[in-house]
Amino acid sequence: MSGDPIADMLTAIRNATMVYHDKVDVPYSKVKAEIARILKEEGFISNFKKIESPNRNFLRIYLKYGPNREQVIHSITRVSRPGCRVYAGYQELPRTGDMTVYIVSTPKGIVTDRVARKNKTGGEIICKVF
Numbered sequence: 001m002s003g004d005p006i007a008d009m010l011t012a013i014r015n016a017t018m019v020y021h022d023k024v025d026v027p028y029s030k031v032k033a034e035i036a037r038i039l040k041e042e043g044f045i046s047n048f049k050k051i052e053s054p055n056r057n058f059l060r061i062y063l064k065y066g067p068n069r070e071q072v073i074h075s076i077t078r079v080s081r082p083g084c085r086v087y088a089g090y091q092e093l094p095r096t097g098d099m100t101v102y103i104v105s106t107p108k109g110i111v112t113d114r115v116a117r118k119n120k121t122g123g124e125i126i127c128k129v130f
Contacts, residue, residue, distance in 0.1 A: 005029060007078045009059075010127055013045075017063055017073050028057035034110040035103055035126065036061055042101050042112065044073050044129055079125040089122035100130040 002008060009026045016024035026032060028050055036048040036059060046064040050057060064072045079102070080086040088094075093113045094102055102113035106123035116123065 004078070004082050006031065006035070006126065007081065009035070010076050010078055013061060013063070013073065014076050017071050020065065020069060021063060023060055023062045025051065025058045025060050028059045031105075031110065032059050038101075038103055038110065038112060039129065042129070044076075044101075074130055076127060076129045078127050086125045087123065088125055090117050090120050091122075093117055093122065093125070094128075098130065100128060103127050103129065 005027065009032050012024050012026050033048070033050065036045065039045045039061075040048060044064065045061055047062040049060050051060050066072060088104075093104065093116060094100075095113075103126045104111055104113055104116045104123045105126055106116050106119070106121040108119060108121055110126070111119070113125075
């Protein structure tokens with residue numbers, strides 16, 4: 001594990017999809033749960049839930065695949081890192097015409113780039129998913 005828990009979560013998801021696992025467990029945090037919520041809303045994962053145990057809580061993420069077991073998440077990468085934060089105003093947020101989704105941490109919570117532009121709030125670009 002590195003010093004970046006969000007990057008560790010994204011790496012766990014990336015590795016699990018590469019070997020076609022149905023679920024992956026990562027240590028729980030509210031930020032990770034919000035990122036998982038957005039991934040579910042955008043159709044990249046099928047579900048997630050908090051698993052409570054006596055010594056540590058986990059976030060169980062249920063991965064999603066196509067009808068012929070093709071991957072739904074083609075790429076999931078960290079944009080803003082602890083050593084190099086990436087911030088953007090709502091007008092500077094990347095615009096893509098394809099299925100790419102940027103997850104942004106704004107003062108109004110963690111949202112997608114489309115919602116941030118609609119609310120006219122910028123923030124830290126957490127990751128890019130397609």
